[in-house]
């Protein structure tokens with residue numbers, strides 16, 4: 001039995017499992033990187049990595065794929081975090097996409113995500129020659145994720161083949177790959193959204209303030225509350241910008257991320273809110289609803 | 305030092321409802337295809353309120369489009385998330401799902417029933433404490449159900465819930481339930497499960513899933529949910545001895561040298577004595593370091609970093625253990641093996657074995673028997689196919705520290721990895737070490753390979769000719785040996801045909817026998833190199849893996865692969881021994897190039913084109929090559 005912590009037993013077990021995975025990759029892979037999306041899962045993953053390698057510094061850099069449409073608060077938080085913890089942070093933008101003026105408003109979420117997220121990620125991974133990339137995805141997020149291994153293998157073209165995944169027994173992870181292939185590794189596979197918030201609370205981990213409720217300028221659009229984060233968001237003639245107490249369950253590109261009305265102003269409030277929540281966190285992600293099975297398709301193409 | 309298990313350590317911000325001591329049960333569903341596993345778990349999730357409203361709505365939409373249940377909700381679609389699964393209405397890969405009740409947290413691995421995807425079931429079973437084994441009430445006990453029961457037992461699952469499902473299709477008849485329960489009890493007696501609780505269910509309609517079925521008033525046992533909440537988790541987990549595989553050495557600066565790893569079993573405190581399994585050296589734990597301060601005690605499952613009192617040799621792959629109960633250190637083991645690859649397991653072929661944080665070369669030396677899952681009979685086998693289960697002896701190239709799997713899953717479980725494809729091809733469970741390394745010592749003698757080579761005035765080397773039958777291997781090797789002889793070099797030629805009349809007389813031409821054939825020749829060639837000879841080998845040696853093995857067992861630079869590259873059409877035209885004609889007439893099977901594969905070398909040192917040059921010219925080319933390498937000096 002585990003005996004060393006102030007954490008509840010279930011969180012303690014999840015923490016230890018994630019630390020094991022992080023260390024295994026560093027021990028076996030040539031050049032790992034941590035995908036840092038600035039969200040709550042990334043914040044937890046970063047915290048776990050600091051614990052895993054303490055007192056050494058992180059033995060890998062962080063990579064943020066910046067679509068140029070992230071909430072301003074996210075970018076601020078990213079830079080503060082890198083500064084505060086002395087992290088090696090790589091920021092990658094798909095320049096070709098920017099030059100073509102690809103944006104979520106005119107091009108639709110599917111095309112935009114393909115260019116500014118999936119392609120951008122592949123560019124960065126290839127350019128730096130990373131052979132393993134940590135991601136904060138969890139199996140409770142989405143159905144195709146529930147089927148994915150902790151160590152998920154990608155071909156030279158970053159393609160996932162869900163019909164032919166490697167057996168993964170106990171905690172014996174086979175990290176061997178051929179040159180050019182890579183592994184996506186998910187240390188938080190067995191966590192739930194509630195676990196993430198409970199852990200953030202117990203460990204007092206800083207998160208982007210957008211997760212906490214505050215009065216923000218939003219417009220209602222197709223059943224979603226879209227925040228007016230900057231002047232690039234066109235406001236229709238029949239739309240009204242309102243001040244509403246909202247927060248976000250997930251963070252991404254602001255025009256594609258729906259807020260929820262909430263009065264949860266502390267992490268403790270969020271935990272209590274989630275214990276009675278009736279919808280899943282992906283409700284607020286516009287990109288998952290493009291078409292049936294869209295996440296699996298995106299993942300096959302190299303999306304995280 | 306930080307207080308541990310401090311009762312005062314309250315959850316922050318008044319989270320008093322936080323289920324601090326709620327334990328976690330990991331379970332799998334298994335059984336034959338279409339017995340209703342996914343439907344049962346989907347139903348369980350729905351009836352426990354574990355499905356968010358938006359997902360429930362999506363399920364209603366999906367049920368209409370791809371469901372198998374008409375207008376009703378198809379609960380299996382909550383789990384079968386891959387496109388291909390929805391199209392085919394079956395589960396292909398294991399999916400992991402969470403739910404919680406006030407008493408317990410659950411992680412369910414819903415596994416596929418289809419025979420072809422058995423390895424995905426094995427993946428799910430490896431981390432499960434309990435299995436819900438489904439049987440279709442309308443069917444007989446199927447072989448796949450038996451296979452899954454056997455795998456559960458092999459992987460150490462001790463508690464079984466036998467869900468006799470689709471009771472609605474047999475009119476909720478008690479006699480049907482009783483019969484299946486009894487058949488299973490008889491069949492599984494030899495598997496020694498700790499508990500088997502049989503429950504009659506209808507997954508589609510929810511009977512006995514979370515609520516008692518009025519239609520089966522004759523049943524007075526627990527519902528599925530009640531049993532999942534009640535079963536004890538590892539009740540007889542004894543106080544196991546301390547073990548921690550060293551995963552990573554933490555050296556931020558010259559002053560700090562920490563050993564990071566996860567405690568596999570037992571407990572550890574600063575001051576405890578530990579033994580390093582590989583070197584058998586003892587030391588003490590000086591500190592247990594963490595980002596939150598030093599720790600006074602850690603236990604099984606904890607991911608820790610320790611500092612040792614002495615400056616000794618410890619590296620990744622070593623295991624720290626209690627000195628009074630050390631692990632077994634051996635290089636040969638008896639173990640159970642589940643084969644998970646389309647390519648068969650071939651005894652004699654070299655694989656990688658990963659156990660804990662240790663990876664070493666390994667070979668199955670003896671396939672003692674294969675298990676017939678229908679009746680647990682032991683069958684003789686020369687190789688193992690996908691999804692087959694066997695009892696084998698394995699030898700590793702270096703000794704490793706292990707425990708019996710039944711005592712410790714971490715130090716007793718391993719995977720086998722194919723060296724060429726990197727696929728995980730086998731799952732192994734150690735029964736015991738054969739301690740061969742303790743009994744057979746490698747003797748070192750005073751006259752060494754180098755000394756013998758010097759006396760011979762040459763560098764010993766293996767010249768390995770590979771290629772199709774009739775490609776010209778023996779002819780070129782023969783000419784080459786004559787030339788070397790004329791130069792005063794000491795040589796020996798091991799020819800495939802000749803070897804098969806003596807040393808390898810007992811071997812045929814199956815894939816397994818071919819592997820063994822090459823292995824013996826390679827070992828013989830290695831002895832001749834040790835004797836200081838230039839050793840020529842002329843052998844079809846069709847598989848890359850064995851050629852690579854032959855190269856690996858001698859020193860760097862002592863192996864030269866020579867590919868005699870003659871197209872099969874030309875070999876067949878020449879047909880010096882009339883073998884192609886016979887093979888074409890079907891007089892014998894497994895002839896390389898006809899009905900048995902030849903894997904072309906990818907980076908041999910020399911490739912000889914027999915259609916461009918004569919055997920004489922090619923032999924000269926090899927002599928020149930050896931000169932350039934200084935092998936004849």
Ligand SMILES: Nc1nc2c(ncn2[C@@H]2O[C@H](COP(=O)(O)OP(=O)(O)OP(=O)(O)O)[C@@H](O)[C@H]2O)c(=O)[nH]1
Nearest residue numbers: 337338339340341342343372394395417470506507
């Ligand atoms: N009548 C009846 N049909 C059922 C019951 N449980 C499942 N089914 C049906 O049986 C079929 C197979 O169900 P699944 O849940 O997909 O079976 P499975 O065991 O998960 O199958 P695989 O995962 O592919 O091995 C579906 O059409 C279900 O609706 C039951 O209790 N009664």
Ligand SMILES: [Mg+2]
Nearest residue numbers: 341342394395
């Ligand atoms: Mg299924």
